[in-house]
Amino acid sequence: MKRDFKYIIKRVVIGVLLFLIISFIRNNVFAVSYDRYGDKVYTNFSFVPTSSNWFDSQFVYDMFNNVNQVYNTSYDILDYSYVASYNTETNYYIYLFSKAPLNIDGTYTRINNATNTEYLSIQIDLRNSNPSNRKYTFTHAYNFTSATPNSCSNCYNSNTVAGTVNNTYSFTLTKVIDIQNALENPILNNGSIFENSPTRNFDKYCWSFKNETLFTVLPREELYNSIDLSQNDGEYTIQGGFYSFGYVGNFDDYYNVLRGNYTSRWYAPMPDATSAVTGDRFTELSDITHNFHYLKDSTDLHDRYYNLFTGLYLLDVANNDTYYLDNLNLLKFSHYFNTSYYFNDVGGYNYDIFKYHPTCEFDNDGIGGVVSGNRTCTLQDGTEVHLGPLEELDANLCIFVPSNYQVSILTENSQGGITGNVYLPDGDVDNFTSTVSVEEGLQPNVLNIFNSLQTSDYGLARIIQLPLVLFNDMRDGVCEPYVIPIFDQSISLPCGDTLFWGREDVQTFRDWWNMFFGGIIAYGMAISIYKSIKSLKDPNDDKVEVIKL
Amino acid sequence: MSDIINGIITAFFSIVSAIINFVISPIDQFILNNIPGLSDLINLIGDFFEYIGSMIPWAISYFGLYPGIINQIIIVITFKITLILFDDGVKFAVKWYDKLKV
Numbered sequence: 001m002k003r004d005f006k007y008i009i010k011r012v013v014i015g016v017l018l019f020l021i022i023s024f025i026r027n028n029v030f031a032v033s034y035d036r037y038g039d040k041v042y043t044n045f046s047f048v049p050t051s052s053n054w055f056d057s058q059f060v061y062d063m064f065n066n067v068n069q070v071y072n073t074s075y076d077i078l079d080y081s082y083v084a085s086y087n088t089e090t091n092y093y094i095y096l097f098s099k100a101p102l103n104i105d106g107t108y109t110r111i112n113n114a115t116n117t118e119y120l121s122i123q124i125d126l127r128n129s130n131p132s133n134r135k136y137t138f139t140h141a142y143n144f145t146s147a148t149p150n151s152c153s154n155c156y157n158s159n160t161v162a163g164t165v166n167n168t169y170s171f172t173l174t175k176v177i178d179i180q181n182a183l184e185n186p187i188l189n190n191g192s193i194f195e196n197s198p199t200r201n202f203d204k205y206c207w208s209f210k211n212e213t214l215f216t217v218l219p220r221e222e223l224y225n226s227i228d229l230s231q232n233d234g235e236y237t238i239q240g241g242f243y244s245f246g247y248v249g250n251f252d253d254y255y256n257v258l259r260g261n262y263t264s265r266w267y268a269p270m271p272d273a274t275s276a277v278t279g280d281r282f283t284e285l286s287d288i289t290h291n292f293h294y295l296k297d298s299t300d301l302h303d304r305y306y307n308l309f310t311g312l313y314l315l316d317v318a319n320n321d322t323y324y325l326d327n328l329n330l331l332k333f334s335h336y337f338n339t340s341y342y343f344n345d346v347g348g349y350n351y352d353i354f355k356y357h358p359t360c361e362f363d364n365d366g367i368g369g370v371v372s373g374n375r376t377c378t379l380q381d382g383t384e385v386h387l388g389p390l391e392e393l394d395a396n397l398c399i400f401v402p403s404n405y406q407v408s409i410l411t412e413n414s415q416g417g418i419t420g421n422v423y424l425p426d427g428d429v430d431n432f433t434s435t436v437s438v439e440e441g442l443q444p445n446v447l448n449i450f451n452s453l454q455t456s457d458y459g460l461a462r463i464i465q466l467p468l469v470l471f472n473d474m475r476d477g478v479c480e481p482y483v484i485p486i487f488d489q490s491i492s493l494p495c496g497d498t499l500f501w502g503r504e505d506v507q508t509f510r511d512w513w514n515m516f517f518g519g520i521i522a523y524g525m526a527i528s529i530y531k532s533i534k535s536l537k538d539p540n541d542d543k544v545e546v547i548k549l
Numbered sequence: 550m551s552d553i554i555n556g557i558i559t560a561f562f563s564i565v566s567a568i569i570n571f572v573i574s575p576i577d578q579f580i581l582n583n584i585p586g587l588s589d590l591i592n593l594i595g596d597f598f599e600y601i602g603s604m605i606p607w608a609i610s611y612f613g614l615y616p617g618i619i620n621q622i623i624i625v626i627t628f629k630i631t632l633i634l635f636d637d638g639v640k641f642a643v644k645w646y647d648k649l650k651v
Contacts, residue, residue, distance in 0.1 A: 453598050459577030459588065463597045470602045471623055479610040496610035508615050518618045525625050 479495035496502075501510055552632060581588040 042588045461573040466598045473602045479606040482607045501613035
């Protein structure tokens with residue numbers, strides 16, 4: 001029996017490893033050709049200006065003000081990358097974010113083949129794609145014949161940029177962020193943003209509030225406190241490109257948000273609450289717009305665009321103020337906790353979650369355009385956040401939390417369909433205090449025994465006691481990408497969650513796999529108990545087992 | 550009940566750990582004072598194991614196990630370790646009782 005058990009374990013382990021290796025190869029070497037989601041959902045991330053596209057005409061309209069665009073885009077590259085662009089009147093910044101290793105070997109050409117039309121062509125060589133060495137060409141034609149802005153019914157903000165048509169501009173490929181390899185070079189100086197950002201499945205917890213609500217974010221040591229990035233503005237500029245889409249995790253999650261897997265309609269603070277801001281574009285954007293902030297010396301138009309796109313339109317970028325990351329939205333994609341707070345205005349208006357925060361300073365109410373003056377928000381654990389609908393409207397606060405964790409909320413006006421622990425105390429419906437806490441789940445107390453042990457930190461005693469430490473590592477250890485330095489380079493081996501287990505489409509398999517593995521362990525445990533009890537019948541059997549260190 | 554079990558197991562491991570410290574620490578001290586090279590070597594070995602240990606979460610992540618399952622594994626290990634104490638104690642008592650009967 002014992003031999004059979006070992007045999008099964010060995011085969012299972014080999015099978016899992018093979019499976020992971022195949023997944024790794026599939027996801028990385030053949031990333032582009034691998035249609036993970038079964039359809040061309042990623043066309044949503046193209047330049048095509050459709051109303052349901054996050055990267056749609058409104059943004060492009062802003063980007064190329066007064067320009068009538070014609071797009072001919074090869075979509076394939078977008079399967080595992082997306083392109084974001086900014087315009088600063090004279091420069092186009094193209095940010096490419098790639099899940100797959102993406103090598104830009106392209107040429108950027110500008111072709112004047114018509115009097116009022118220019119073409120920008122980008123060639124990108126996806127060397128690691130399949131088929132190999134296939135070049136992709138984006139060709140964008142911009143027609144400058146239009147003297148007046150085109151109709152833009154859902155413009156993001158049509159009044160920000162002066163309508164100067166500029167036929168002579170340079171084209172700058174600013175930077176390529178290879179997410180897959182970004183682990184080696186975390187872009188933030190604290191090294192935590194891209195470091196091991198496993199694919200997460202997010203649970204959505206929502207609570208509905210009426211009138212003013214007081215939230216207290218409970219302390220949690222893993223949470224980020226405010227980070228002053230004011231000294232890192234230069235380095236952080238490219239981050240702006242990334243954060244312009246407001247996401248702090250990896251692309252799978254990002255895609256999930258953008259693909260509308262979170263079906264609720266979310267609204268972020270919009271530049272103009274009175275304009276027609278309903279629609280998929282905004283709702284999709286708003287899922288991710290609360291993750292920001294930077295930056296000082298944001299004086300140029302590029303930064304302004306960035307700010308607009310991130311929802312930082314409230315900032316007066318001309319003031320060179322220092323801004324802070326806020327931890328309420330947890331820019332740190334830690335292993336412990338990551339969430340975002342959204343304010344869902346069912347009435348079609350949009351609220352700024354920080355609007356009522358005592359540490360946020362505004363010169364005006366922040367709705368209706370760019371605010372002149374400071375805005376410094378330093379939200380820390382333990383601070384109180386007032387969420388108050390401006391009018392007689394209900395508002396929903398939703399928190400996205402990785403599935404590994406539980407959220408408990410103390411409220412009396414919870415919205416239906418919440419998973420997790422929701423406690424409903426008695427109290428005044430219209431005026432109550434809510435408490436949000438996040439706790440790690442699935443950690444039985446009985447296993448704390450190894451934590452309390454005093455182990456030696458040197459010598460033979462340390463070696464002998466190492467198994468106890470290893471137990472702790474097993475239980476409490478958090479996976480970090482394993483980096484193998486090879487000469488002047490390094491190879492980063494991501495965690496299993498990043499590669500495979502964290503993916504949304506394998507969760508069912510993961511459940512079964514855990515059930516199977518747990519069953520084997522339970523079986524072994526039962527056998528062990530049985531043998532031990534059986535050996536009790538023989539009092540002469542005083543064999544003492546020892547742990548082999 | 551779980552608190553009692555937890556306390557017993559904790560006490561057991563604390564005793565084991567304390568005994569190890571009590572017995573081994575003088576030896577370590579002796580080595581440290583008189584054969585520092587050997588002490589360094591031992592520490593390097595410890596560092597190596599610790600390094601290996603730091604990879605455990607990474608290795609575990611490839612198995613895709615939920616924390617509950619990992620805890621289950623630790624429970625099994627804990628169980629197997631602590632059962633020895635219980636098992637031997639019972640056998641000792643039974644043998645003693647058998648001798649008394651004779």
